Amino acid sequence: GVLQYLSLERIQQEYNKLLMSSHPSMGLKFLLELNALIRPLETLATCPQRLDFHPEGNVMNHTLLVVDLAALCKDKTSWPLAFMWSALLHDIGKTIELSGNVSTSYTNEGKLLGHINIGATLIDEAAEQLNIKGEVPLVLEHIILSHHGVPEFGSAVLPRIAEAYVVHEVDDLDSRLNMLGDSLATIDGGEFSLKLPGFDGRTFYKIKGTK
16 A cells, blocks of 8 residues: 555654644545555444444544544643544554444454453554654553543543543543434434433433424
8 A cells, every 4th residue: 555655754744744633534534545544543444333322333433523523622732642643543442342344243352351451452562563662652551541431431540641531521522422413313303312321311302493
């Protein structure tokens, strides 16, 4: 592919510029069309998710929405670039946790480890291969390990870095907005939705006259 003609340093520079833009999803979609995504990301487009929590579809669709939401918050963080890389890679472990192009099934690794722990391991392995030392891999691993917020929802640890907390909130917001939008699209104004599992079984009212 295109990437074989570029050095790792050049690829990282281009991704850094892309992630620091106002709409990173545009650049990522372009790279996807060119078949020029870095290896861990290229499989996200064929990686399914549970549609009750992610009606937007595959992991790539979710990731594109998350990075654009994260871009709105990045200047509020102390380390915007690390924050944006974390938003991009937060669900990278799902490429090993899940299998199937249409319906979701869990691999043995997924059942035994979960995508959060798998993702942190992938970051650790990549950092070792690329000889990246210092706090960068530590910060990225912590953000991935904590991005579900609390242990009850699968987090290995609680967010203890500001960027980790914001990635968790952005990830959760995207999931909830998509659940709401998907449910409200099936009813008319003036009606209530079905009970939504992501909202403790609450129903939501659709305002009259809205789409």
